[in-house]
Amino acid sequence: MALNSLGREIPESYAGKPLIPYGDPYAIRPQGNVAARPLKRVNPGHNKRLSSLREAIEASGLKDGMTIATHHSLRNGDFLLNRIVAEIAAMGLKGIWIASSSVHPVHAEIIPHIKSGVIAGFQCGVNGLIGEMATKGELTCPIVVRTHGGRARSVIEGSVHIDVAFIAAPCCDEYGNMNGYYGPSACGSLGYAQIDATYASCVIAVTDNLVPFPVVPVSIPQTLVDYVVVVDRLGDPAKIVSTTTRVTTDPVGLQIASYASQVIEASGLLRDGFSFQTGSGGISLAVAEKVRNAMRKGSIKGSFGCGGITGYFVDMLEEGLFSALMDVQCFDQEAVQSIGRNRAHQEISADMYANPFNAGAVVNRLDCVILGATEVDTSFNVNVNTESNGYLLHNTGGHSDTAAGAKLSIIVAPSIRGRLPIVRDRVTTITTPGETIGVVVTERGIAVNEKHAELKEELVRRKLPVKDIAELQREICRVTGTPRPLEFEDEVVAVIEYRDGSIIDVVRRVKE
Amino acid sequence: MALNSLGREIPESYAGKPLIPYGDPYAIRPQGNVAARPLKRVNPGHNKRLSSLREAIEASGLKDGMTIATHHSLRNGDFLLNRIVAEIAAMGLKGIWIASSSVHPVHAEIIPHIKSGVIAGFQCGVNGLIGEMATKGELTCPIVVRTHGGRARSVIEGSVHIDVAFIAAPCCDEYGNMNGYYGPSACGSLGYAQIDATYASCVIAVTDNLVPFPVVPVSIPQTLVDYVVVVDRLGDPAKIVSTTTRVTTDPVGLQIASYASQVIEASGLLRDGFSFQTGSGGISLAVAEKVRNAMRKGSIKGSFGCGGITGYFVDMLEEGLFSALMDVQCFDQEAVQSIGRNRAHQEISADMYANPFNAGAVVNRLDCVILGATEVDTSFNVNVNTESNGYLLHNTGGHSDTAAGAKLSIIVAPSIRGRLPIVRDRVTTITTPGETIGVVVTERGIAVNEKHAELKEELVRRKLPVKDIAELQREICRVTGTPRPLEFEDEVVAVIEYRDGSIIDVVRRVKE
Known part of the structure; x- marks a missing residue:
């Protein structure tokens, strides 16, 4: 058992393989060659x-x-x-x-x-019941959760x-x-x-x-x-492209989106050549809508939209707000139709999207990404894998990849979810390291990572509700109370692999 | 020194590497894995x-x-x-x-x-003066001539x-x-x-x-x-896409093209789903023109055109005579413009085009290919590398690849070139093995490989001038006389690698 750089206890091995504790987002240099499949021969006929x-x-x-x-x-x-x-x-x-x-x-x-x-x-990571049952000890099956880029990396490097x-x-x-x-x-x-x-x-x-x-x-x-x-x-x-891709109408969500879009405007990134990724959630799309309006208003011609692509981004491409879409997966039918007809809507592999071990992934070129969270801690570490009951319910997706790649990664989340505070002393599971997170936006205020001191200053100048993240936490906990810590067994039911193959956290069996 | 299956003397090694004598077009099974490049890491910024x-x-x-x-x-x-x-x-x-x-x-x-x-x-193979000088002993530099598919193979397998x-x-x-x-x-x-x-x-x-x-x-x-x-x-x-892509106006060329297109019609391949490759020479294009007319007349909807692509094939795509073009290189500006605007004009790698060691190259799906020759022998072996003076002047291109892949490969060539007969007892250099050649078409007659007995019968039925290849040779030599055999030194100045990596022939230094 060793502590990784974020203080999480990492076993020496898991499912028969030695584990490397997470150190920092950019340090590990790959050794050796890409993996090689067998040569084949197929003759005519x-x-x-x-x-x-x-x-x-x-x-x-x-x-x-x-x-x-x-x-x-x-x-x-x-x-x-x-x-x-x-x-x-x-x-x-x-x-x-x-x-x-x-x-x-x-x-x-x-x-x-x-x-x-x-x-x-x-x-690979799992969404839903399999992870939940594993966390409860009802299923015995090792689970190695990987980011989209990390999954590509693991296959390409041959691990x-x-x-x-x-x-x-x-x-x-x-x-x-x-x-x-x-x-x-x-x-x-x-x-x-x-x-x-x-x-x-x-x-x-x-x-x-x-x-x-x-x-x-x-x-x-x-x-x-x-x-x-x-x-x-x-x-x-x-159900194939089933995501609800509607802008939120919830006032809390709209407030968060409004703050997030103002953060983007304040960042100075929203200029010609702007590149952007959002997910397909209602708040993310509300941010996208506000960004779109700001781009129209400022006659800003963006560079590319990235990630899982929605009809929203398709519209922005067709309107000339982006010159290209870099698409690793389509989130809705509008995106499917677009990729089949528009060559500026570029299909990209998960390698090109987010693998840290190639000559440069698309996430490296992102100005800004909007990301979600189930929990955030006061060091800006983010959890998207487990819920506050400790159940492993969600795969990582491109979360850690885009956070590491983008100039500015913004977490949007309501301050309270299921009567629990979003900001914690310690997240149940670390998915994405805080050093790659720029800003956390809730409807109660905006917390800025110290790495973005200039942005913080600018937000204050613009009279946005900037708060120290610990202060934001206290304010939320005044409403929710301080949640009782979860209790876990020692047994590790899953490991959370960072995009470079190191282990950023583990998921332990929940105590009944 | 060993004899390969076509009777050519192959040294045991060349430029420090052991040589495998050619056996047959389809037998060699690749061992091991594809080659692997180093893993990289490029961080943001x-x-x-x-x-x-x-x-x-x-x-x-x-x-x-x-x-x-x-x-x-x-x-x-x-x-x-x-x-x-x-x-x-x-x-x-x-x-x-x-x-x-x-x-x-x-x-x-x-x-x-x-x-x-x-x-x-x-x-790699060389076109022009470097090969000529090497053949004359004026340059000392090993040359390993490869087909387009074989070149992809050599890099992909790591040789x-x-x-x-x-x-x-x-x-x-x-x-x-x-x-x-x-x-x-x-x-x-x-x-x-x-x-x-x-x-x-x-x-x-x-x-x-x-x-x-x-x-x-x-x-x-x-x-x-x-x-x-x-x-x-x-x-x-x-000069970038400089090939003259004009239909020949030479009466000999037109006669050859007419025969070749009649061979295609007689073959039964010219039906819905027809797939076709020609080069960019005047005779090839004349064949393409006649095939196009036949397709129009018969309301035939072809499958794909392949290879180096010319404006001719672009027109056929746009007219609906092909549903796709599979393009490893553009031969003219019309093709360049088309590939930039038409997604049915598909860019393909040399691997996909012609590598014998993958899960199936596009050449495997060709119905018919039109190919040239500097010489043909009475076993249908073809030379495109050297001229009859023994000089290595031409690279192989996709010649052997398409001949091996297509159901029917047709050599079109004037019976006499530079006062020398096209059909020989023994070609100066074997580029493409006769067992992969279907038909040799000259203006003096059509020779059909015994492997295509049904086609031969059909051509006879259609009263086309079918001749035994030895008879065709004799007829040509009655005009040209029998050429004096070239004399060579022992020194090997280049090897001709077949697409699978075996050696089909060598080029020796010409005796002055």
């Missing part, structure tokens, strides 16, 4: 079509203890992972690791297969090797060329799957929309795809 | 811009004996390779290997640096490692995102350079058109690019 998932799994050579992956661009509408795990179980395989880009509540269906030992653990990648391919030809732009299960960008296709030993394209050769544009090329399987449906289109 | 080529070469760590590469999409208009070699010479480096995708006559400027030992040799790739980037941002679509040196597809960028230890983007971040569409991403250098001019736009 070869047929890649197989008749079923079962046949494809058999052909892939999947064996006990190996690792599989799917992408999460179909989100909670995904049918594929459940079907694969059911087939694997039916085949009698055991001890399979899942290294998908994310796992969603819909995948709770695989829980019996975790209990039976078909699934050994997760080389996670995907034996068989199953790629849900919304538009695919018989030779494996695919994109996510068209078809009943269109999801837009295949930015996560591009990594799997490039580094997995075996790649199986699974489609419900087989079209004549060749699919163009090509998002993932035939050269990487071993087998092609047609299924009836990849997912439930109503 | 890092500046990739360097002020000169010299500074970039210094930063790259280039040392004596290392290997550099450029791409040849600027063809005979390229300024970059000459400038790099001049800088390397000025820095006092020695023994540098060139592994460019091709070398053109304009690069004869580096000959003094070969003589002085700055340049040790070529891990050739590029230490520093210099990428002429017609449209580039300061972080290294680039495409070839726009700018004064626009060349269209960067299909060759994509390989270099992905596998080289160090990647330097060189541009004469630095544009604001981010370049979209991204053909080569920032994640692969270490440095960015701005120069005044990358090349001479008048």
Whole structure:
């Protein structure tokens, strides 16, 4: 057991692998080479079509203890992972690791297969019941939570090797060329799957929309795809890009958005060339709306919008407020349609989006990112993985990646959530280190990290309610009271890997 | 010394590496993994811009004996390779290997640096004076001639490692995102350079058109690019896409084209889904014109056009005769403009185009390819590398790749060239094995490989002048006389690598 630089106790190893305690966001230099998949040979006349998932799994050579992956661009509408795990179980395989880009509540269906030992653990974060049950001690399966960039890094550096990648391919030809732009299960960008296709030993394209050769544009090329399987449906289109992408109407949310947009204006970043990322939550979109209005008013021509892309950003691109969108995943149907028709809406891989171990990711070029939090501590450390009950419920996404990359990362959150204060002495779990967070905005005030002293001064000058973060905490706790600390067992049920592979925190079993 | 399966004497090693004699087009199975470049880390705020080529070469760590590469999409208009070699010479480096995708006559400027030992040799084929001088014994520099697919293979499997790739980037941002679509040196597809960028230890983007971040569409991403250098001019736009892409008006050429197009019609391949490649020569284009007319007449909707792309194929795409173009290099300005505006005009890497060692290249999907020849023998083996004087003058290009991939490969050539017969007992150099050639078309008759017995029958039925290839040879030689055999020294000045890495032939020094 060692303390990392944020004071969290990190065990020496987890799931059989030694752990490196987190030090700082930028120091670790990668050693060695990128991972390498096997060379292949496919001669003319070869047929890649197989008749079923079962046949494809058999052909892939999947064996006990190996690792599989799917992408999460179909989100909670995904049918594929459940079907694969059911087939694997039916085949009698055991001890399979899942290294998908994310796992969603819909995948709770695989829980019996975790209990039976078909699934050994997760080389990825999980959303929903699986994490909750693990935290309660009801499931035994190691979980290594990774950022989007960190997941790309782990596969590219080879610390996670995907034996068989199953790629849900919304538009695919018989030779494996695919994109996510068209078809009943269109999801837009295949930015996560591009990594799997490039580094997995075996790649199986699974489609419900087989079209004549060749699919163009090509998002993932035939050269990487071993087998092609047609299924009836990849997912439930109503849930594939399901995020509610509506601007909040809640007065608290609107107040937060107003403050956040004023912070951006005060930062001096909102000038020609401005680059920006927001999530798809109601507050984030309210910030985006205010930023859009400010850009219109100031005739500001931005550079790029980034991340998970919503119709909001599509509108800003089409209006000329951005010159490009850099899209690792589409959050709504407007984004899906845009990426299929507009070449300035650029599909990017998770590597290009956020991997810290390449010659420079897109997050490095961000001026400003708007991020959420379940908790923040007085050192600006942020938790998005666990809720205040200690349950692991959320994957990290691009949170730590964009925070580390952007010139200014802004946390927007209501000061009170579920009667609990957002600002804590100590967050339940550290997802993103405070040294990469610029500003925390609540409806009760704005806390600025000391690293941004000039910005703080400017906010004060503009008469915005700037407060010391400890002061903000006290003010909130006067309303909520001081929450009783959670109690945990020693048992580690998940580790939170920082984007560079070091361990920023662990999740322990909650005491009943 | 061993005989390969085509009876050519292959030395045991060349330039310090053991040689594998050619066996057959499809048998060699690759072993091991794809090559891996070093992991990198670039933190936010890092500046990739360097002020000169010299500074970039210094930063790259280039040392004596290392290997550099450029791409040849600027063809005979390229300024970059000459400038790099001049800088390397000025820095006092020695023994540098060139592994460019091709070398053109304009690069004869580096000959003094070969003589002085700055340049040790070529891990690629060469066009023009360098090969000629090597064949005459006037230059000592090993030359390993590779097909476009074989060159991609050699880099991807790691048998050739590029230490520093210099990428002429017609449209580039300061972080290294680039495409070839726009700018004064626009060349269209960067299909060759994509390989270099992905596998080289160090990647330097060189541009004469630095544009604001981010370049979209991204053909080569920032994640692969270490440095960015701005120069005044990358090349001479008048020569960058310089190929004369005019249909021949020569009656002999038109006769050949007419026969070739009738062969295609007789083959049964010219139906919906037809896929096709031609070069940019006058006869090839005449064939394309006739095929286009036949497609119009028959209301045939083709699948894709492939290869080096000309305005001819662009017109066919826009007319709906193809649903896509798969473009590894643009042969003219019409193609450059099309790839920049039409997403059905798909940029593909040399890996995707023609590498035999991946999960399936585009050439595997070709129905028909039209190819040239300097000589053909009575076993259908084809020479495109040397002329009948024995001089190594031409690189292989995609010749052997497409011949191996396509269902039907057709050689079009005048029966007599420079008073010499096109059909020989033995070609000076074997570039492409006869077992991958379907038909040889001359104005004096059509020879069909026995592998295509049904096609031969159909051509006879259609009363086309089908002749046994030996008979065709005799008929031509009655006009030309039998040429005197060339005489060679034992010294091997170049090896002709087949696409799979085996050696199909060698080029020996010509006896004076």
